[in-house]
Amino acid sequence: MELWGRMLWPLLSGPGRRGGIRGWAFSSWQPHPPLAGLSSATELVNHWTRVFEKKGVPEARESSEYIVAHVLGAKTFQSLRPALRTQHLTSQQLQYIQELSSRRLQRMPVQYILGEWDFQGLSLKMVPPVFIPRPETEELVEWVLEEVAQRSHAVGSPGSPLILEVGCGSGAISLSLLSQLPQSRVIAVDKGEAAISLTRENAQRLWLQDRIWIIHLDVTSEGSWTHLPWGPVDLVVSNPPYVFHQDMEQLAPEIHSYEDPVALDGGEEGMDVITHILALAPRLLKDCGSIFLEVDPRHPELVSSWLQSQPELYLNLVAVRKDFCGRPRFLHIRRSGP
Numbered sequence: 001m002e003l004w005g006r007m008l009w010p011l012l013s014g015p016g017r018r019g020g021i022r023g024w025a026f027s028s029w030q031p032h033p034p035l036a037g038l039s040s041a042t043e044l045v046n047h048w049t050r051v052f053e054k055k056g057v058p059e060a061r062e063s064s065e066y067i068v069a070h071v072l073g074a075k076t077f078q079s080l081r082p083a084l085r086t087q088h089l090t091s092q093q094l095q096y097i098q099e100l101s102s103r104r105l106q107r108m109p110v111q112y113i114l115g116e117w118d119f120q121g122l123s124l125k126m127v128p129p130v131f132i133p134r135p136e137t138e139e140l141v142e143w144v145l146e147e148v149a150q151r152s153h154a155v156g157s158p159g160s161p162l163i164l165e166v167g168c169g170s171g172a173i174s175l176s177l178l179s180q181l182p183q184s185r186v187i188a189v190d191k192g193e194a195a196i197s198l199t200r201e202n203a204q205r206l207w208l209q210d211r212i213w214i215i216h217l218d219v220t221s222e223g224s225w226t227h228l229p230w231g232p233v234d235l236v237v238s239n240p241p242y243v244f245h246q247d248m249e250q251l252a253p254e255i256h257s258y259e260d261p262v263a264l265d266g267g268e269e270g271m272d273v274i275t276h277i278l279a280l281a282p283r284l285l286k287d288c289g290s291i292f293l294e295v296d297p298r299h300p301e302l303v304s305s306w307l308q309s310q311p312e313l314y315l316n317l318v319a320v321r322k323d324f325c326g327r328p329r330f331l332h333i334r335r336s337g338p
């Protein structure tokens, strides 16, 4: 059951907030009669909270608050002016809330229902089945930023690192690094076409497209890197698919029904993509370059012993960090050789 807690909780409780309504697709929208006797935002939130609880939908209150706030053009229910919470809603607003809530009853994640979500203060478009960025990944980004700041301090100039992200998904990691490191450039690769086009769209929405190269590429396919025109990079960062294959069945309905399994399934020991990234390091990484990975709590030990069995890679696991739940989830690996 630990996996449920790990994967489900972040679906709704990220520190980031999402933006207002933007071009919602009404393709599956069917009119429903407005709920008789319910007319204010507060009443609607209470109503849908009860319905979600009764139907076993997780995060019932947060779900209904986000949906009602979204329809009223706010990021969170708490940020709505008190007068707006008690004011009568229009029949169109009531119908829209009903439509979005029925999607939640089908266990669609709130991020897909709203169509956008915040990560590191950036509002990103979300489209199924592209992986929804989780709050713990913000900690990985912060660690990378610390490393860049330390290196810049050591050389006495602002950092202008060339960064490679493997498995960019919606672009959350790459775009937040670009926005916080104005001198940096990023190469973002993903094997999923939907991920590539969503990263491209998010880069354009955020005006970050000039410093990012977005490439459709499978890191495990032989020879894929030989066509890349760039020299070695300073940093590799990745939140790869790392769920152990046998754990895939335990994933919550929000995850296994809506998110791309390719974004999650890391093979028998969750190491399939991780080991490919590490094996490519001598070709991709500058001397003293670093790799930052988000992993499962069982991986620090597995990765450490795998690296010991591959001394020709000249890679050392130099630090492991815990996530906000106290589990070892982030690895810093450094290249220290020819």
Ligand SMILES: C[S@@+](CC[C@H](N)C(=O)[O-])C[C@H]1O[C@@H](n2cnc3c(N)ncnc32)[C@H](O)[C@@H]1O
Pocket (backbone or CB within 6 Å): 131, 132, 133, 134, 137, 166, 167, 168, 169, 170, 171, 172, 173, 189, 190, 191, 192, 195, 217, 218, 219, 220, 239, 240, 241, 242, 262, 263, 264, 273
């Ligand atoms: C866990 S998601 C992370 C997405 C994003 N970086 C984030 O943190 O929100 C893993 C991503 O890796 C991509 N991926 C899986 N296998 C890959 C491979 N062999 N080569 C390149 N990308 C891959 C998936 O398509 C998915 O977008």
